[in-house]
Amino acid sequence: MNLSWQTRAQSIAQMKAETFDILIIGGGITGAGLALDAAARGLKTALIEKRDFAAGTSSRSTKLIHGGLRYLEHYDFALVREGLRERTELLTLAPHLDDPLEFVIPIYADKRRNYDHPLLVRAGLFLYDLLAGKYNIGRHRRISQAEALQLAPQLDPRGLKGALVYYDGRTNDSRLVIEIIKTANERGAAIANYVRLVSFRKDVNGKVCGAQVTDELTRESFNVNARAVINATGVWMNEVRSLSADLSDDDKQLRPSKGIHLTVSAERLNVTTAWLIPAIGEKRFYFVVPWEGRVNIGTTDTDYHGDKDAPGAVQSEVTNILQAVNAYFPSAHLEPSDVISAWAGLRPLISSGNTKQATTAVSRKEEIFTDRDGLISLAGGKLTTYRLMAERGIDLAVEQLRDHFGVQAKPVSTKQIILSGGGIKRVDLEAHAHKIARAENVSIETARHLLHNYGTNAEHILALTHEDEALKQPLLADLPNIAAEVIYAVRAESALTIADVLTRRTRIAMLGAAMNCVEKVADLMARELGWSEEKKAQQIAAFRAEYEREYLIAR
Ligand SMILES: Cc1cc2nc3c(=O)[nH]c(=O)nc-3n(C[C@H](O)[C@H](O)[C@H](O)COP(=O)(O)OP(=O)(O)OC[C@H]3O[C@@H](n4cnc5c(N)ncnc54)[C@H](O)[C@@H]3O)c2cc1C
Structure with missing residues (x-):
């Protein structure tokens, strides 16, 4: 199944019409993991993200899949052991992205x-x-x-x-998030980027029962009904909680x-x-x-x-x-x-x-807790342990759903769910890259890049080049990315802005080459998304501003 602007519209239509078991706020690694865990257990799941998936911290990490050697100094042995185990799980669940x-x-x-x-x-x-x-x-x-x-x-x-x-281990953080999001969507979760939580809806007992949200692309506001709501907004956690409760004597600083x-x-x-x-x-x-x-x-x-x-x-x-x-x-x-x-x-x-304690000394262990109005919040932790955090968060939501609504979840573990693109063994990647390079007439660097970034989905990108040979063209002289990746990002990974493509689906912005191919990417996206010349120019200007703000050194 593809994740595109069309499926986003369908998800939004579903959000307006149906009642979900679980609504997740935030599309970083934590929210993505929660959506997959909930959908895998057969729960009716929705996820909204105010910007793009992984636009927050989850595209800006060191990209390590690790136990955290440094935490040994704080005697956080359980935390380190957990990270080390999850490291190995991830190497199996997404062998294309993690090495x-x-x-x-x-x-x-x-x-x-x-x-x-x-x-x-x-x-x-x-x-x-x-x-x-x-x-x-x-x-x-x-x-x-x-x-x-x-x-x-x-x-x-x-x-x-x-x-x-x-x-x-080493990974590609924002691509890991999008692979989890795609897998959750394949398992039935309704997912939409560029949809912002504005306020919570409460039932007669004062319990959270959904949200009022805004589609950031159309400015339309609508309600989403849900039996349980999970706040996975990372550093925005307390802004979101304060929409629903008074945090003046709160101890979760x-x-x-x-x-x-x-x-x-x-x-x-x-x-x-x-x-x-x-x-x-x-x-x-x-x-x-x-x-x-x-x-x-x-x-x-x-x-x-x-x-x-x-x-x-x-x-x-x-x-x-x-x-x-x-x-x-x-x-x-x-x-x-x-x-x-x-x-x-x-x-x-x-x-x-x-506040006298150095930030380096604050524990990296995640915190999961429920406010009086039933809102569950999950923050802290690491990219590496997202799967385990999600499991714990959904366990808590399942208790709420069972006790208050009699909803039962299936006993499914995400340990068994290979992520989108992950159906290839790491040891086979190199031989497969050579096969692709020969059969598809692309450079070995491009073949390796496609396999390491998209895994088995590389075949869908190459299929686009069979329909239009021009899509085999490199986007840049010194990077292995090809034009077909832009089309794939729009059709299968819900890329809606230039930054979605250049910063988070591909990592060209981080690799310092974005301004050399922004026009080319804008042309390809305009064709797919029906942008006018004016809209295209606005998109380029918006990308340039975001790029200068977030990827160049502030003077
Ligand atoms: C510098 C750095 C290096 C790191 N390196 C590593 C590492 O190497 N390995 C590792 O395991 N961990 C690492 N981490 C930790 C890891 O990156 C984070 O724990 C993780 O990315 C947090 O993910 P998250 O989903 O909780 O938050 P985020 O990724 O920030 O996601 C929260 C999302 O919520 C959305 N949101 C906020 N408000 C709303 C709203 N009102 N409506 C809808 N959506 C909303 C935001 O737009 C955002 O996308 C690092 C962290 C940092 C800062």
Whole structure:
């Protein structure tokens, strides 16, 4: 089944006419996971998202599927174990999007250049392996100086004693969200992006029984009736709760913490594995992660009080990160002009109200709770553990549905549900890419890109090129994306704006090349969506403004 502007219209018609068991507010990874879990259990499910799927934090993460080595310092062993197990589940549920990767921690004679004493770090890695148990994807080991330099020729050899290597996973966050959304839709969930919750509807007992919402594209307002409502709006959690309840003595303080990332080209920073580099003299580190042919560096962790819809990276944050990277990779000499994009995400941390505690010390464990009016809220947690969080959230909703409405859910676990595109084994991806390149006359880079981003759905993208050979054209000279991906995004992944295509269905904006193909993408979308010349120009202008705000460094 496809997710398009037509199916969005059908979902909206359904939302106006029917009563749902569960209405989910928010289309990030948390909302997407909830929609899939609820639909899989046979519950009549609806999801609304005020912008695009993954437009919030879920497109701005470090893109790691991990247990979280750092949480060991806070003795959060259960949290780490959960992450490690879910990491392995995800590698099976979406093998096209998630892959295991080596992470390397350099060891220097100068102890200021080490995160902690190397023996302690090694003990941490030993524990990490132990907690993974049968879900381990590779045991840690020590490598020599020469081996470390082979992995990263620009690494500073002065005082380098060797390195520690361990394993974690890497993903493509916004594509993971869209694959979950598509899978939920295939299982019957009514799903619409660009629909905003405006207020809650209450029954005679003061319990939440639906919502008043606005279609952001037509400005039409309508009501959605639902027996249970779940708030999965991340850093907007308390704004949404305050629409329904007085939060003046509430103990669930939401404390948004900003994390920025920089993307640089792989020619400027030559790494084939991920690296963990400590910030000299500080108890923190940055990840350096090869991703989609570029390298992402991040992240920071600071309290945030600005506009939640458009967090951005500022010059001083960029300078700090570049200084840290140059201290370890001095021959790279990274300068601000090497940064091809800079982006910021907000962690929906829930704190006890102790603002003296650093944001890094606030637990990453998710919080699930029910307000007096029955509204369930779910926030915190990690991208990695979305499936488990969703399971717990729907368990709570199912109790409400059973007790108040006698609704029964099927005992289905999402552990068994392969995500859209995931029906291919990771070990077969490379051979399959070669087959596609030969049979379809596309470059091996394009074949690999299609398989790693869309999995088995790559065949639907290639089918579009059989109808129109021009859709095989690359969108850009230096990236493997082809024109057919734009058509697929519109017809099968509910892309409605240029940013949906360039920022979240493809990751061209993050890879720093969006302005070189924006006109081409606009032409292709205009053809599909019937945009006039005027509408097309408005769309390009809106994209440019969003891109400058969210992907360029604020001066
Ligand atoms: C810098 C950074 C790095 C991270 N790195 C990792 C990592 O490597 N691995 C990992 O596992 N986790 C990571 N995380 C954590 C992870 O990204 C988040 O926990 C997760 O993305 C939160 O998802 P969410 O769905 O709860 O929130 P969001 O993705 O923000 O989704 C909430 C959605 O609700 C919508 N919304 C808000 N108000 C309304 C309304 N009124 N009506 C309708 N919709 C509404 C918003 O538009 C938004 O799309 C990182 C987080 C940050 C900030």
